[in-house]
Amino acid sequence: MVTSLSxxxxxxxxxxxxxxxxxxxxxxxxxxxxxxxTGHNGAGKTTLLKQIMGVVKPDSGSxxxxxxxxxxxxxxxxxxxxxxxxxxAPLVGVTLxxxxxxxxxxxxxxxxxxxxxxxQIAHDLKIEKWLNIPGQKLSGGLQRLTSFAMTVVAPPPILxxxxxxxxxxxxxxxxxxxxxxxxxNNDHIIVVVTHNLFEVERYADRYILLNEGKxxxxxxxxxxxxxxxxxxxxxxxxNKPLDEAKIPxxxxxxxxxxxxxxxxHLTNDQIPKAIEWLLQGIKSNKxxxxxxxxxxxxxxxxxxxxx
Amino acid sequence: MVKKIHSTTxxxxxxxxxxxxxxxxWWSLVRHKYLLPTFSLVEIILSxxxxxxxxxxxxxxxxxxxxxxxxxxxTIGIIAVGCVLAAQIISTAxxxxxxxxxxxxxxxRGEIIIADTIIWGVAALPGIVMGGIAAVIRFKIHLYISxxxxxxxxxxxxxxxxxxxxxAYWLPTNIMSLITQVIMIxxxxxxxxxxxxxxxxxxxxxxxxxLPFVPTSDLIRATLFKSSQFSWADMFVVLSWGLIxxxxxxxxxxxxx
Numbered sequence: 393m394v395t396s397l398s399x400x401x402x403x404x405x406x407x408x409x410x411x412x413x414x415x416x417x418x419x420x421x422x423x424x425x426x427x428x429x430t431g432h433n434g435a436g437k438t439t440l441l442k443q444i445m446g447v448v449k450p451d452s453g454s455x456x457x458x459x460x461x462x463x464x465x466x467x468x469x470x471x472x473x474x475x476x477x478x479x480x481a482p483l484v485g486v487t488l489x490x491x492x493x494x495x496x497x498x499x500x501x502x503x504x505x506x507x508x509x510x511x512q513i514a515h516d517l518k519i520e521k522w523l524n525i526p527g528q529k530l531s532g533g534l535q536r537l538t539s540f541a542m543t544v545v546a547p548p549p550i551l552x553x554x555x556x557x558x559x560x561x562x563x564x565x566x567x568x569x570x571x572x573x574x575x576x577n578n579d580h581i582i583v584v585v586t587h588n589l590f591e592v593e594r595y596a597d598r599y600i601l602l603n604e605g606k607x608x609x610x611x612x613x614x615x616x617x618x619x620x621x622x623x624x625x626x627x628x629x630x631n632k633p634l635d636e637a638k639i640p641x642x643x644x645x646x647x648x649x650x651x652x653x654x655x656x657h658l659t660n661d662q663i664p665k666a667i668e669w670l671l672q673g674i675k676s677n678k679x680x681x682x683x684x685x686x687x688x689x690x691x692x693x694x695x696x697x698x699x
Numbered sequence: 700m701v702k703k704i705h706s707t708t709x710x711x712x713x714x715x716x717x718x719x720x721x722x723x724x725w726w727s728l729v730r731h732k733y734l735l736p737t738f739s740l741v742e743i744i745l746s747x748x749x750x751x752x753x754x755x756x757x758x759x760x761x762x763x764x765x766x767x768x769x770x771x772x773x774t775i776g777i778i779a780v781g782c783v784l785a786a787q788i789i790s791t792a793x794x795x796x797x798x799x800x801x802x803x804x805x806x807x808r809g810e811i812i813i814a815d816t817i818i819w820g821v822a823a824l825p826g827i828v829m830g831g832i833a834a835v836i837r838f839k840i841h842l843y844i845s846x847x848x849x850x851x852x853x854x855x856x857x858x859x860x861x862x863x864x865x866x867a868y869w870l871p872t873n874i875m876s877l878i879t880q881v882i883m884i885x886x887x888x889x890x891x892x893x894x895x896x897x898x899x900x901x902x903x904x905x906x907x908x909x910l911p912f913v914p915t916s917d918l919i920r921a922t923l924f925k926s927s928q929f930s931w932a933d934m935f936v937v938l939s940w941g942l943i944x945x946x947x948x949x950x951x952x953x954x955x956x
Contacts, residue, residue: 467807498726
């Protein structure tokens with residue numbers, strides 16, 4: 393039996409076809425893999441998650457898992473999927489512990505296992521000391537972590553997360569990704585919507601880039617990492633305009649008008665000559681500041697979308 | 700460091716029906732742990748206010764007026780619970796995102812509706828009991844507590860709550876609030892619930908026979924006060940509205956974007 397989650401030619405329009413949220417999306421999500429879903433606001437990421445979850449009905453296409461159509465059998469989808477919403481899960485009037493316990497009860501954790509499960513998750517996410525605080529009194533980051541905990545308590549085979557690390561502090565962001573890795577290692581299908589490209593590069597196995605409802609990129613992050621290391625960006629600030637004819641060979645140069653700022657995209661082979669030219673500029677007091685780094689992910693991302 | 704994950708894809712078993720259902724009820728009880736007793740208290744105050752307050756409008760209270768005021772107290776309490784308070788609570792839950800979140804959990808839409816109906820129905824019982832006690836004390840009236848009268852109260856409660864839910868699920872908050880106010884004012888002032896139907900025009904009375912409010916009060920008078928004949932037609936109307944309320948709530952919850 394195929395255990396991947398498959399979406400085939402999913403399309404979803406709103407406002408009588410004027411807004412195309414998703415256009416012919418065909419992707420497979422495999423167990424053991426963390427897939428990041430990225431793209432601009434309104435690119436159709438959340439719509440795709442909601443269609444998988446069965447709360448939004450596609451106009452066409454199919455979503456199947458182990459021979460089950462999640463479009464026809466949305467009750468099965470709810471048993472086999474847990475979804476962390478984009479906004480905080482409802483926590484008004486309940487403590488963090490009660491919120492996790494409620495979903496645990498509904499998802500079938502026995503009374504005997506309940507406390508152990510909650511304490512374990514709270515310990516793993518380092519949120520133990522807030523367990524008995526009412527949800528409305530928690531900070532945005534803690535509310536999001538609670539929502540995360542509600543999703544992963546008694547985790548079903550497919551887990552969907554909509555921006556799980558937003559508002560979360562840098563230490564616990566790493567913990568969240570480590571938790572996702574553990575879940576993936578236990579053969580869960582993990583799909584994460586995120587705008588944080590650095591986290592994608594570092595923690596996800598694969599990324600799917602959506603632009604205007606279409607998949608524009610779908611590849612493993614190892615390829616992305618290789619791509620990022622295959623070129624560099626030399627950023628320069630000068631105190632007077634530089635002679636553009638003397639700028640060494642490069643892939644692309646971007647000059648910010650009036651700001652005297654230059655972004656030079658270089659292949660690794662072009663770096664030595666560029667450094668030579670840079671040093672001359674520093675000696676002649678024309679260049680006041682510079683930095684050389686691997687080509688940034690956000691610029692690559694901009695090149696792949698219309699942003 | 701993540702030490703343990705509690706299940707994997709290979710060992711996943713969906714929870715059984717009872718466990719899921721009790722989970723939904725438990726979550727709702729915890730969420731409303733402060734609201735539920737307040738709700739019951741408001742119901743009690745409302746019941747006493749109708750028995751003692753509405754009586755002040757009448758120059759003298761004979762046996763017939765006493766029965767109408769007593770049964771009207773219970774009926775209006777039931778209407779207030781279902782069509783006003785429960786509706787507002789669901790509307791708030793909708794705004795807070797609870798309804799959308801529940802839609803992603805492995806519980807059927809029917810279970811969500813039944814669980815909420817049970818919770819708000821139980822919360823309304825102290826008010827109904829207090830209404831009966833106030834009527835007995837104030838008017839020295841006899842209550843016929845029997846399986847039939849209890850069943851009628853349960854069916855009436857469920858119907859009003861389901862009507863309230865369907866209003867809350869389908870309508871925007873401001874429209875829902877307006878309609879619930881109209882129902883309450885209509886129930887208190889213009890429906891033949893706290894006074895005999897002979898005092899309103901025949902046409903209006905005929906209309907009221909198709910709405911659930913007057914048949915509910917007729918059924919309560921016929922069973923709990925035995926002041927009139929039990930009418931299957933009234934029961935049919937009340938049950939029909941209950942089914943309509945359930946169907947509309949279910950379709951609202953099952954609706955996909």
